[in-house]
Amino acid sequence: MKSNVIRAGCAAALLAAGAAAPAWAQDANQARSLAATCFTCHGNEGRSVGGVPPSLAGRDKAELLQTMKDFKAGKRPATIMHQHARGYTDEQLELIAGYFAGVKPGPVVPAARGGY
Numbered sequence: 692m693k694s695n696v697i698r699a700g701c702a703a704a705l706l707a708a709g710a711a712a713p714a715w716a717q718d719a720n721q722a723r724s725l726a727a728t729c730f731t732c733h734g735n736e737g738r739s740v741g742g743v744p745p746s747l748a749g750r751d752k753a754e755l756l757q758t759m760k761d762f763k764a765g766k767r768p769a770t771i772m773h774q775h776a777r778g779y780t781d782e783q784l785e786l787i788a789g790y791f792a793g794v795k796p797g798p799v800v801p802a803a804r805g806g807y
């Protein structure tokens with residue numbers, strides 16, 4: 692009887708542990724989806740085509756974060772980045788900067804074209 696109680700307790704603990712993804716995994720997923728909003732212009736994974744606008748992949752995290760904060764504050768001249776930077780909290784900008792800093796700079800991999 693006693694061992695059943697213990698087993699039930701363990702199962703409950705395991706279920707509770709399995710229900711929530713670890714915090715770091717959630718952060719990583721969130722960082723990727725936030726960073727993906729930049730891919731349209733800065734290239735897939737931040738590797739820009741022809742360097743315009745500049746690649747973000749493999750750049751220094753602190754430098755990227757500072758640049759974004761300067762765009763947000765309007766301190767750095769921009770055409771479009773002021774609006775972009777203002778759409779994110781400082782915590783989100785830190786996740787985005789960390790994501791791009793962790794991407795290896797490299798050749799642009801074109802999206803696969805199917806059918807023909």
Ligand code: HEC
Binds near residue numbers: 744
């Ligand atoms: C609509 C296109 C577009 C999107 C989307 C976009 N950017 Fe930009 N980005 C630009 C352009 C254009 C510039 C050049 C500055 C300007 O004119 O605003 C730039 C400049 C930058 C720079 C300065 C690079 C340098 O070396 O001078 C950084 C950093 C940057 N963007 C980060 C981001 C991040 C992070 C995101 C996603 C949250 C993002 N951008 C989304 C178009 C875009």
